[in-house]
Amino acid sequence: MQTEPIYFPSLETIKQAAKNLEGVAYKTPLNKNNNLSKQFDANILFKREDLQVVRSYKIRGAYNKMSSLTSDEKQRGIVCASAGNHAQGVALSCKLLQIKGTIFMPSPTPNQKINQVKMFGEDFIDVIIQGDTFDDAFNASKLECDLKNKTFIHPFNDKKVIEGQATVGLEILDQTNEKIDYVFVPIGGGGLSAGLSSVFKYLSPETKIIGVEPEGAPSMLTSFKNKKNTSLDTIDSFVDGAAVKKVGDLNFAICQQNLTKVITVPEGKICQTILDLYNKDAIVVEPAGALSIAALDFFADEIKGKNVVCIVSGSNNDITRTAEIKERALLYANLKHYFIIKFPQRAGALKEFVAEILGPNDDITHFEYTKKSNRVNGSAVVGLELKSSADLAPLIIKMKERNFFGVYLNDKPELFDFLV
The missing domain is CATH 3.30.70 (Alpha-Beta Plaits)
Incomplete structure (x- = not known):
């Protein structure tokens, strides 16, 4: 039996996605972080997707996908499932493209994210809270989609979504003339890591791409070890923007070829990073947004003297979680x-x-x-x-x-x- 060839986004389709996103997504800054650069004796750069229009990179994939729908698909409406950031990207895209959307979100999603979704989507979206995990919300959204013949906007396992997220990589390479030795990228479902790593494979193949997952949801690392995409039985949903039981099939196939390494970071370490970024740099990030930075300690010897980019993926943090974040940080320390x-x-x-x-x-x-x-x-x-x-x-x-x-x-x- 002949197996289907692995999909890899082409440089041409990624550049087309960048054109689609002009005037919709910000070209976010690539800034040196002086504190960490001094600490690690390296040139540490932050790709500030936390400053994106919906405060995460997710607008890139969502809008690129939804703008590709046919008139009939747009008329029937769309459905998505998200722990927050994808939902905000979809909600804003619904308003900009005037598409009616239904968005399913799991119950642990911070209220801040739910309110932001409603703000971005206005009258074009309905929010339904369903289940305890992203996967619960996902299953409910697929049922809604099938029953009402709507188009499902997948948060990560979709070619157009991957191509949209890949534009982060294009911007990084356009924003610096220096050789980039390492890129640390957070992994949830794998859309960002699959897209970004593809860009670097084409344009800077010597760059090492390190995927970073929360210790309580190591779906990509488990799949790497098993050499097949594997669903986890249980996960810790604390890092809500990067906690999925199974990464996308498309994403796994790409990442298996492109990523140098996948590591996990303890949730307590992530919490300490959130606090450090706020206290030292006045940067507010959500748990998933701190993943790439939290990984640096584990590569201190390797990155010395190198040019390193950390993708700061989002800043949609709920202030009511501050006590829990501090508690987890203290327990970890x-x-x-x-x-x-x-x-x-x-x-x-x-x-x-x-x-x-x-x-x-x-x-x-x-x-x-x-x-x-x-x-x-x-x-x-x-x-x-x-x-x-x-x-x-x-x-x-x-x-x-x-x-x-x-x-x-x-x-x-x-x-x-x-x-x-």
Whole structure:
């Protein structure tokens, strides 16, 4: 049986996509980041797709696809599924092209993204919240599409979408005369990585393209290891812009040929990167937008003295997630710790714990006392923030010596999730 040849976007179709996007998508800046350039002794450049018209690169693929529809397809309307950024690109494209659209979004999608979708699409779109993951919303949208004979606008597994996202690569090469040694690109479904890597394959084949996924949703890396596109059973949806159970078939085939390497980054590391970018550079990014930058630490030796581009893919972050972002960052840095503490049922026990067991710089951030279960001890779930990760071991020793220690919750995820 003859297999279908692998689709690769041509340079001609990518350049045509760039023409289609003129006056619609911004040509976003390619800026040097001085802080990271100094830290890594390299020339670190940010491709600022967070400054795009819909605050992510997704307008490129969505508009390029939708502008290619026939008059009949436009008349019948479109359907899409998205965790936020693709939905915004589709919504704006609906308004610009005057196409009626129905957009399915999973329930964990930040309200900020949902509101932005409605703002960009105005009366041309309807938003339906469906399911817990992108894949749930995807399945519901496909059913809607089949029932009502509408055109489905896939967020990544589509030739026109890939060609639209590829224009990011064209712009990068047009914006610098220097040789680019590395490009770090975030991977969700793979549309951006497939398109961008194709451009570099044509015009700068010596550039190493590193794909970066969240540790909790390693769909491309798993597929690379299995040498076939593989669906994950479960994923961590925290990095909502890059958390899919399965990458696109078209995208996997392209990335398998074009990417130098695929790595994963822990969600806690991503959160610390978000905080660092805000505090040091006044740059607001969403979790997926921080992926490429969070990967730099793992390549510190390789990129020294090199020209490196990080794709900052989006800035659609919900401010209500700030507490969770800080919490995940502290847990990853080994500075936030949760315990079940056994307090002796006697006067002065809490004072003893605070004054004689905790260090002078330790901070109690969570305290939930439960009714005493016996006459000897009463338990409390206590969260502590330390100034140094090295303070943890001596703290536990002191708790055990004075019989306060009950259970360390950080390394017991099921109990942690239940109690904290």
